[in-house]
Amino acid sequence: MTYTIEKVTTLIGARRFGASDAKIGFVLTDSRSLCFPEETLFFALKSGRNDGHYYIPELYRRGVRNFVVTEVPADYATEYAEANFLKVVDSLEALQRLAERHRDEFNIPIVGITGSNGKTMVKEWLNQLLCDDMFITRSPRSYNSQVGVPLSVWLLNEHTQVGIFEAGISQPGEMLALRDIIQPTIAVLTNLGDAHQENFISKEMKCKEKLILFHDAKTVVYNGDDPIVNGCVNELEDFKGERLFWSLKDKRAPFFIKSVEKKETATTVTYIYKGNESWYSLPFIDDASVTNSFACAAVALTLGVGVDVLDERMQQLEPIAMRLEVKQGQHGCTLINDSYNSDINSLDIALDFMNRRPDHQGRRHTLILSDIYQSGMTTDELYQEVGMLCQQRGVEKFIGVGKDLQSHAYCIGVKAKYFFESVEELIDSDVFKQLHDEVILIKGARRFGFDQLTELLVQKVHETTLEVNLNAVVKNLNHYRSFMKPHTKLVCMIKADAYGAGSVEIAKTLQDHRVDYLAVAVADEGVTLRKNGITSNIMIMNPEMTAFKTMFDYDLEPEVYSFRLLDALVKEAEKEGITGFPVHIKLDTGMHRLGFDPHKDMDELIRRLKRQNAIIPRSVFSHFVGADSDDFDTFSAQQFELFKLGADKLQAAFDHKILFHMDNSAGIEHFPDRQMDMCRLGLGLYGINSRNNKIINNVSTLKTTILQIHQLPAGESIGYSRKTYLERDSLIAAIPIGYADGLDRRLSNRRGYCLVNGQKAEYVGNICMDVAMIDVTDIDCKEGDSVEIFGDHLPVTVLSDAIDTIPYEVLTGISNRVKRVYFQD
Numbered sequence: 091m092t093y094t095i096e097k098v099t100t101l102i103g104a105r106r107f108g109a110s111d112a113k114i115g116f117v118l119t120d121s122r123s124l125c126f127p128e129e130t131l132f133f134a135l136k137s138g139r140n141d142g143h144y145y146i147p148e149l150y151r152r153g154v155r156n157f158v159v160t161e162v163p164a165d166y167a168t169e170y171a172e173a174n175f176l177k178v179v180d181s182l183e184a185l186q187r188l189a190e191r192h193r194d195e196f197n198i199p200i201v202g203i204t205g206s207n208g209k210t211m212v213k214e215w216l217n218q219l220l221c222d223d224m225f226i227t228r229s230p231r232s233y234n235s236q237v238g239v240p241l242s243v244w245l246l247n248e249h250t251q252v253g254i255f256e257a258g259i260s261q262p263g264e265m266l267a268l269r270d271i272i273q274p275t276i277a278v279l280t281n282l283g284d285a286h287q288e289n290f291i292s293k294e295m296k297c298k299e300k301l302i303l304f305h306d307a308k309t310v311v312y313n314g315d316d317p318i319v320n321g322c323v324n325e326l327e328d329f330k331g332e333r334l335f336w337s338l339k340d341k342r343a344p345f346f347i348k349s350v351e352k353k354e355t356a357t358t359v360t361y362i363y364k365g366n367e368s369w370y371s372l373p374f375i376d377d378a379s380v381t382n383s384f385a386c387a388a389v390a391l392t393l394g395v396g397v398d399v400l401d402e403r404m405q406q407l408e409p410i411a412m413r414l415e416v417k418q419g420q421h422g423c424t425l426i427n428d429s430y431n432s433d434i435n436s437l438d439i440a441l442d443f444m445n446r447r448p449d450h451q452g453r454r455h456t457l458i459l460s461d462i463y464q465s466g467m468t469t470d471e472l473y474q475e476v477g478m479l480c481q482q483r484g485v486e487k488f489i490g491v492g493k494d495l496q497s498h499a500y501c502i503g504v505k506a507k508y509f510f511e512s513v514e515e516l517i518d519s520d521v522f523k524q525l526h527d528e529v530i531l532i533k534g535a536r537r538f539g540f541d542q543l544t545e546l547l548v549q550k551v552h553e554t555t556l557e558v559n560l561n562a563v564v565k566n567l568n569h570y571r572s573f574m575k576p577h578t579k580l581v582c583m584i585k586a587d588a589y590g591a592g593s594v595e596i597a598k599t600l601q602d603h604r605v606d607y608l609a610v611a612v613a614d615e616g617v618t619l620r621k622n623g624i625t626s627n628i629m630i631m632n633p634e635m636t637a638f639k640t641m642f643d644y645d646l647e648p649e650v651y652s653f654r655l656l657d658a659l660v661k662e663a664e665k666e667g668i669t670g671f672p673v674h675i676k677l678d679t680g681m682h683r684l685g686f687d688p689h690k691d692m693d694e695l696i697r698r699l700k701r702q703n704a705i706i707p708r709s710v711f712s713h714f715v716g717a718d719s720d721d722f723d724t725f726s727a728q729q730f731e732l733f734k735l736g737a738d739k740l741q742a743a744f745d746h747k748i749l750f751h752m753d754n755s756a757g758i759e760h761f762p763d764r765q766m767d768m769c770r771l772g773l774g775l776y777g778i779n780s781r782n783n784k785i786i787n788n789v790s791t792l793k794t795t796i797l798q799i800h801q802l803p804a805g806e807s808i809g810y811s812r813k814t815y816l817e818r819d820s821l822i823a824a825i826p827i828g829y830a831d832g833l834d835r836r837l838s839n840r841r842g843y844c845l846v847n848g849q850k851a852e853y854v855g856n857i858c859m860d861v862a863m864i865d866v867t868d869i870d871c872k873e874g875d876s877v878e879i880f881g882d883h884l885p886v887t888v889l890s891d892a893i894d895t896i897p898y899e900v901l902t903g904i905s906n907r908v909k910r911v912y913f914q915d
C-alpha cells in the first residue's frame with residue numbers, strides 16, 4: 091500500500107517545501123535501517139540525545155527524497171532540489187498521526203495487548219493459534235513504544251485479516267496516543283506487575299493508564315481474579331463492550347477456568363466458555379505460560395476458532411525465542427540464529443541486524459532461508475519480495491530450503507544461490523561442507539528443523555558458557571544516560587574484556603548506540619577492537635611505553651599520568667612525525683594511584699605540553715575514590731575542588747576546549763552536578779549498581795550443566811581433603827566448572843550456592859580446578875539439566891558478598907575458556 095506525498099501532507103497536516111512527485115511505501119526513523127530509499131519517508135525525530143535532522147544530508151546522498159521535519163534546512167531549494175520537506179510542529183506526533191490515519195483504512199479485528207509482562211508471548215502465541223486460517227500483521231518483536239507502535243501499525247496492508255499489536259508504557263500519559271493508533275477491537279491486559287511502578291503514584295493509577303487501551307474496544311480480556319484490575323475495569327465510564335475476563339474462582343466468569351492440571355511436560359486447562367465446558371493442553375508448565383494461555387484462548391475463541399482446533403493448536407505452541415543469537419561457528423563462520431519466526435518482516439529485521447554488525451574481515455554475507463508460510467501474498471509476490479530484500483540488504487550467498495523456494499529460484503537475484511528440498515539434503519551437500527569464513531543468517535520455520543543445522547555449524551563449546559544479553563547493556567546505558575544532561579559525552583569502560591563480558595561484541599553494541607569514547611586498559615585491547623571494525627574513539631588507560639607506535643597506528647588515545655610517560659610519548663611521536671595526537675591527562679586527587687598532582691605539577695606540565703606539538707590534551711580527568719558510598723561525600727567534594735583547580739589551570743593555558751571528566755558509574759548517579767563535559771561508565775553498563783549492590787538489568791549469566799548425579803549415604807565426604815561430610819543421605823551433582831573457569835574456591839563447603847531448576851544448590855567439598863560438586867538432595871533434577879552459577883535469577887553480588895569481595899572481581903575472573911554467547915532481542 092502506498093500513499094502519495096500530497097496525501098501524506100494532508101494526513102499529517104504539514105506544510106510542504108518542495109514539489110517532487112513521490113509515492114510513500116516505507117517509513118523510517120533510524121537512518122541505519124534504510125532499505126528502499128525512493129519510497130521512504132524519513133521522520134526526523136528528536137530524542138534526549140539524538141536528533142534525526144543530523145542524518146538528512148547522509149540520507150539524501152543515499153537517495154531518500156522525503157522528510158518530515160520540524161526545521162526545514164535553509165538551503166533546501168539548492169542543496170536538496172529533489173526533496174520534499176514536510177514541516178510539522180512535532181515529528182513524532184506526525185508519525186503517530188500517519189499511523190492512525192492508516193489504521194482508519196482497515197475494518198478488521200485488531201487485537202491490542204498491554205500488561206506488565208507477557209505481551210510478546212501472548213502476541214506471538216495468538217499468531218501461532220490463528221495464522222493457519224488468517225493473514226496476520228503483528229508488531230515485529232517487541233515494537234511497543236511511542237515510536238514502535240506506529241511503525242508496527244504502518245505494516246497493515248491489503249492482505250491483512252487480523253492485526254495484533256503490543257502497547258507498552260512506562261509513564262502516565264503514554265497510552266492515549268497508543269490507543270488512538272491501534273484502535274483495538276479486542277483489548278487484552280495480560281497482567282499487572284511492578285514494572286515501571288516508580289513512575290506511577292499507585293498500582294491503581296498504573297492500571298487505569300493501561301486500561302485506556304480498553305475504552306472503545308468491543309471486547310476486553312483480563313484477569314478477573316486481580317482485585318485491582320477488576321475494580322478499575324468496573325469503574326470504566328461509558329464502556330459498552332463485552333467484559334471477557336478469566337477467573338479461576340468465579341463460576342459465572344465468561345471464561346471460567348475450572349481446573350489446571352500440570353503434568354511432567356504439559357498442562358491441561360479445563361474451562362467453561364459462555365456456558366460450554368471444554369479443555370486444551372499446552373506443552374508448558376510454568377505459571378506465566380499457563381496464565382498467558384488463558385488470554386490467548388479467550389481471544390482465539392472470540393475470533394471464531396473452534397474448541398477442538400484450539401486444543402490442537404495449543405498443543406503445538408512453540409516457545410518464544412525472542413532473540414537473535416550470535417554464535418561462533420566452525421571454519422571461521424559467525425552464525426546469527428533467528429529461529430524466532432520466518433515472516434518477511436522479521437527477515438528484514440534480521441538482515442538489517444547482520445548488516446549493522448561491523449566485520450573487519452569483510453566476510454561474505456550468507457542467508458539460509460526456509461519456505462515462508464502464511465504471508466497472505468501469492469508465492470510469486472512473496473519470493474519476488476524476498477529476492478528484492480536480499481539484493482537491498484547485500485546478501486551475497488543464498489541457500490534456500492523447501493519446495494516453494496526451489497520452484498521460485500528465479501526470483502532470487504543473488505549470484506551464488508543454491509536450493510534444497512530439505513535440511514537433510516542441504517546437510518549432505520558440498521555447499522554445506524564448504525561453508526567457511528562467512529557471516530551466516532539462519533532463518534527457518536520451525537517445521538524445517540533448522541536446529542539441526544545450527545547444531546552442526548556451531549563450534550562445540552565447553553558446556554560452561556557466559557550468556558551476555560546485549561539488550562540489557564543498552565538498557566543500562568540508557569538508564570545512566572537518563573541521569574546525564576543531553577550534551578554530556580560518555581566514555582564506556584570496556585577494560586578487562588568489558589568486565590568479563592567480551593569487549594568486541596560489547597563495543598559493537600555501544601558503537602551502534604553512538605557513545606563518544608570506549609576505554610580499554612592496554613593497547614592490545616584497543617588493537618583487537620580496531621581489527622574487529624570498531625571506529626569509535628578509543629582511550630587507553632594504561633598505555634605501555636613499548637606500545638606507542640601501535641597507538642599511533644591504530645588511533646588509540648593514551649592516558650598520560652606522569653612526566654616520564656609524557657616525555658617518552660612525545661619523543662616517540664616526534665620520531666614518527668606525528669602532530670596533534672590527542673591524549674588524556676590524568677590528575678591524582680586522592681586515589682594516589684596514578685596522575686599528576688594538581689597542586690605541584692601543573693606549571694611544569696603546561697610548560698612541557700606547550701613546547702611541543704606532537705600531542706595535545708583532549709581531556710583532563712580524575713577518579714573518585716568512593717562515589718559509591720555516602721561516607722566519602724566530604725572527601726569526594728575535596729577531590730572535586732582539587733580537580734577543578736588543576737583542570738582550570740590547564741584549560742587556561744590552551745585555546746582549544748579540553749573536556750573535563752570525573753564521574754564513574756556511581757558518580758553519574760550520585761553526583762550528577764559533577765558530570766562536567768563527560769562521564770565514564772563502567773560497572774553500571776554491566777548491570778550492577780555499586781551503590782546498593784542491586785542489579786539494574788542483568789547482562790551476564792554464567793551457566794553450566796549437570797554432568798553426573800551420585801546418591802550418597804550420610805557420613806560420606808565430598809571432594810579433596812574431605813572438607814564436607816554429609817549429614818544426611820544426599821544427592822550430589824558434579825558440574826563442569828572449577829576455579830580455573832573463575833568459580834572462586836572460597837565458595838566451597840556450603841559458603842556459596844548456585845541454582846538448579848530455580849532452587850538453591852550449595853557447593854559441597856572443595857571446588858576443584860575444572861569441576862565442582864553441589865548438593866541437590868531436595869531438588870527435582872537430572873543429569874544434563876542446566877545450572878545457573880550467577881545471572882538472571884541469582885545476582886552476581888550474592889557470590890561476591892559470600893566471599894567478601896566486589897562484583898568486579900567475580901566478573902573479571904571468568905576465564906577465557908568459558909565461551910561467551912551473545913543475545914539481542
Ligand SMILES: *Cc1c(COP(=O)(O)O)cnc(C)c1O
Nearest residue numbers: 583713754755756770771772773
Ligand atoms: C574503571 C574505571 C572507571 C569506571 O568505574 P566504574 O565504577 O566501573 O563505573 C572510571 N574511570 C576510571 C579511570 C577507571 O579506571
